[in-house]
Amino acid sequence: MEYDTIIGLEIHVQTKTNSKMFCTCPTGYFQKEPNSHVCPVCMGLPGALPVPNKRAIELCMLMGLATDCTIANEIYFDRKHYFYPDLPKGYQISQYKNPICSDGSVTLPNGFEVKIERIHQEEDVAKSTHHTSTSESDYSLIDYNKSGVPLIEIVTKPCIRTAKDAKDFATQIRQIARYLNISDADMEKGQMRCEPNISIQEKGRWEEKDGKILPIGDYELNPKVEVKNIGSITAVEKAIEFEVERLTKELGEGRKPIQQTRGWNANKNITEFQRSKETADDYRYMPEPDIPVIEVSNDDIERIKSELVELPHEKITRYMNDWGISQYAAEVISASRKDASYFEKLQTLLFEKLEAKIAAQEAANWLMGTVFALEGDKEIDMNDLSLLIMKFKEGKITKGKAEEMLKDCISNNKDISDELDMFEKSASDNAGNIQDIVKQVLDNNPKAVSDYKGGKEATMGFLVGQVMQATKGASNPNDVKNILIELLK
Amino acid sequence: MKIDVKHTAELSRITLTPEELEKFTPQMETILESVTLLKDVNTDGVQPMKAHVKFDELREDVPQESLTQEEVLRNAKHKEAGFVKVYGKVFGDIEES
Ligand SMILES: [Zn+2]
Numbered sequence: 414m415e416y417d418t419i420i421g422l423e424i425h426v427q428t429k430t431n432s433k434m435f436c437t438c439p440t441g442y443f444q445k446e447p448n449s450h451v452c453p454v455c456m457g458l459p460g461a462l463p464v465p466n467k468r469a470i471e472l473c474m475l476m477g478l479a480t481d482c483t484i485a486n487e488i489y490f491d492r493k494h495y496f497y498p499d500l501p502k503g504y505q506i507s508q509y510k511n512p513i514c515s516d517g518s519v520t521l522p523n524g525f526e527v528k529i530e531r532i533h534q535e536e537d538v539a540k541s542t543h544h545t546s547t548s549e550s551d552y553s554l555i556d557y558n559k560s561g562v563p564l565i566e567i568v569t570k571p572c573i574r575t576a577k578d579a580k581d582f583a584t585q586i587r588q589i590a591r592y593l594n595i596s597d598a599d600m601e602k603g604q605m606r607c608e609p610n611i612s613i614q615e616k617g618r619w620e621e622k623d624g625k626i627l628p629i630g631d632y633e634l635n636p637k638v639e640v641k642n643i644g645s646i647t648a649v650e651k652a653i654e655f656e657v658e659r660l661t662k663e664l665g666e667g668r669k670p671i672q673q674t675r676g677w678n679a680n681k682n683i684t685e686f687q688r689s690k691e692t693a694d695d696y697r698y699m700p701e702p703d704i705p706v707i708e709v710s711n712d713d714i715e716r717i718k719s720e721l722v723e724l725p726h727e728k729i730t731r732y733m734n735d736w737g738i739s740q741y742a743a744e745v746i747s748a749s750r751k752d753a754s755y756f757e758k759l760q761t762l763l764f765e766k767l768e769a770k771i772a773a774q775e776a777a778n779w780l781m782g783t784v785f786a787l788e789g790d791k792e793i794d795m796n797d798l799s800l801l802i803m804k805f806k807e808g809k810i811t812k813g814k815a816e817e818m819l820k821d822c823i824s825n826n827k828d829i830s831d832e833l834d835m836f837e838k839s840a841s842d843n844a845g846n847i848q849d850i851v852k853q854v855l856d857n858n859p860k861a862v863s864d865y866k867g868g869k870e871a872t873m874g875f876l877v878g879q880v881m882q883a884t885k886g887a888s889n890p891n892d893v894k895n896i897l898i899e900l901l902k
Numbered sequence: 903m904k905i906d907v908k909h910t911a912e913l914s915r916i917t918l919t920p921e922e923l924e925k926f927t928p929q930m931e932t933i934l935e936s937v938t939l940l941k942d943v944n945t946d947g948v949q950p951m952k953a954h955v956k957f958d959e960l961r962e963d964v965p966q967e968s969l970t971q972e973e974v975l976r977n978a979k980h981k982e983a984g985f986v987k988v989y990g991k992v993f994g995d996i997e998e999s
Contacts, residue, residue, distance in 0.1 A: 430963045437966035447984040448974040456974060468963035488957075496915045498988045503914075554985035557974065695913055705953035713957045 414664070416613040418657050419626055419637075420579050421571035422649075424586055425564055425606040426596045427537060428472040433561040434536040435463030435506060435704075442540075442558035443602065455536075455561030457501030462703050465490070469563035470513065470707070472595045473534045474717050476565060477514025479589045479724060480529050484714050485513050488707035490534075493696045498555055499539040507535035507566075509698040519589075520726060521581045522744065528570040530624055537562040570624035571610070576653035583607050583649050588725045592750045600645050607649050611656045612637035613664070635664070636672035640684055643677045652677045655684055728753055736760075736773035742781050755795065756780055762799040767806065775802055783816050787823045797822075797829035804833060809840070814886035840889070847884070851896050854879045865901060873897065905931055 430440055436454035453461035474484050491509040512533035519527045539560040541553045567586060573579050587605060590598040598605040618632040628634050638660065640652045656675070663670050675684040723731075725747040732743040747753045756776055763772035779802055784793055801819060804810045810818075810833075818836065822829045854876060855862055865872040873894065880893045907927045911918045918926065968974075971984055980987035 432965040439965040467960035705955040
């Protein structure tokens with residue numbers, strides 16, 4: 414039996430604000446004393462009134478604008494009820510029927526378009542840790558510092574078909590969040606959480622309509638599995654692959670899968686059963702009566718739009734189309750806003766001397782070949798780097814020597830322009846006696862000389878190399894070649 | 903009006919005995935029935951009564967001091983090392999029916 418894999422993703426992202434979603438408590442809870450960033454609002458005390466944070470909503474809209482969503486002109490909040498100690502009010506303020514952003518999409522590097530159903534604003538819950546004890550009953554310890562931190566939820570349509578695309582989508586969302594400073598989106602710190610839902614269906618027996626998976630004829634759809642506790646982008650792919658294999662095996666053995674929530678175990682690289690979901694979640698949504706309807710004008714949306722910057726996938730296309738950069742290099746360079754900006758500035762500097770395309774390709778070659786590998790915490794001074802690259806382009810220094818100099822300057826804290834000056838000085842010292850050196854080399858290599866004269870032109874490379882070595886690289890290989898040709902006539 | 907009080911109780915993590923269920927169900931149904939009287943009111947053309955606020959008037963993102971940990975924990979029945987302590991297995995101690 415052949416199956417199709419059907420994947421939808423829910424991604425939660427904590428957005429980067431100073432204060433919480435509905436109160437003025439500070440958000441930075443990481444490694445803080447427990448329950449030190451808590452007030453009556455985020456503690457859910459009776460009578461406390463939630464007051465929405467403007468910046469948080471702007472960041473939600475920004476994510477929506479970056480993913481081509483429609484932004485609502487009226488914002489409504491709703492209460493989502495469930496009972497759990499990490500949710501002190503007994504409900505989470507979220508959005509039900511009217512999310513801030515809807516109907517967006519993201520195009521993956523392979524060209525596949527992931528449809529986004531919605532992005533809505535909500536609040537994070539408290540952090541609870543569970544403990545077992547021999548002297549008393551099991552208990553949980555709760556820290557409400559995280560309670561009320563702004564959280565957005567990005568929900569895709571069930572349109573993803575491969576684990577790799579799911580991973581690429583999550584990667585792209587993380588990149589966008591970081592580029593636009595919406596969130597640091599560090600999955601290990603819980604700033605971004607991915608929850609895929611997965612099912613496999615018999616080929617040709619289902620169809621997708623308006624983001625819903627529907628059976629064809631009398632086919633009965635297989636239920637979906639939700640996977641939680643995924644702590645990294647790679648685990649998104651691995652967890653889905655594991656589930657697809659598990660579900661395929663289960664169906665192959667004639668067992669019907671059940672609707673369930675499973676947890677990813679990163680140590681064992683498997684998913685584990687958490688709970689079955691025989692009934693639909695019953696959250697008893699109701700409009701949040703404590704928050705007024707928020708009116709968003711088109712001017713508001715335009716203002717937020719001005720925060721958009723060119724996004725990685727746009728940069729990749731531009732680097733490839735305008736400058737002929739390889740896809741791989743374009744992807745690596747645009748992965749972080751910092752690297753992309755370094756690359757573009759370097760291109761601009763080189764563009765003063767070189768043609769735009771050549772400038773971009775040189776910049777990319779140097780970043781990919783040397784600079785990224787060398788750069789630890791220290792950033793290489795861009796003016797020095799462009800100077801070095803130009804010396805190489807002018808044929809004043811070989812690539813090998815230039816890279817060696819760059820490495821030496823980085824690891825020994827030397828100044829590139831000083832080193833270049835010294836190098837050029839010794840090069841010009843050499844220039845005076847370069848004729849002598851070349852003659853010396855010819856005397857020492859009679860066989861190569863006769864080979865060359867006998868028509869083996871490839872010997873020229875060897876002779877140039879010998880001269881370069883004798884001058885410790887401080888000469889221009891083209892000049893050397895010309896002198897050799899002259900003397901060998 | 904029929905309501906499933908058992909399900910509602912489970913959602914709120916409240917355990918009810920069969921006797922309690924039998925007692926509460928008609929009581930809650932009566933309450934809901936009286937509320938449904940509102941459904942008979944003709945609201946055609948009546949705007950929903952909901953306050954509006956302009957986006958620009960929302961709260962600026964400026965943090966202020968929170969309560970002290972001591973104040974936060976004052977209402978907690980159990981506490982440990984600055985945390986609120988709750989007993990009971992959190993997963994699955996009440997099965998959803
Ligand atoms: Zn608070």
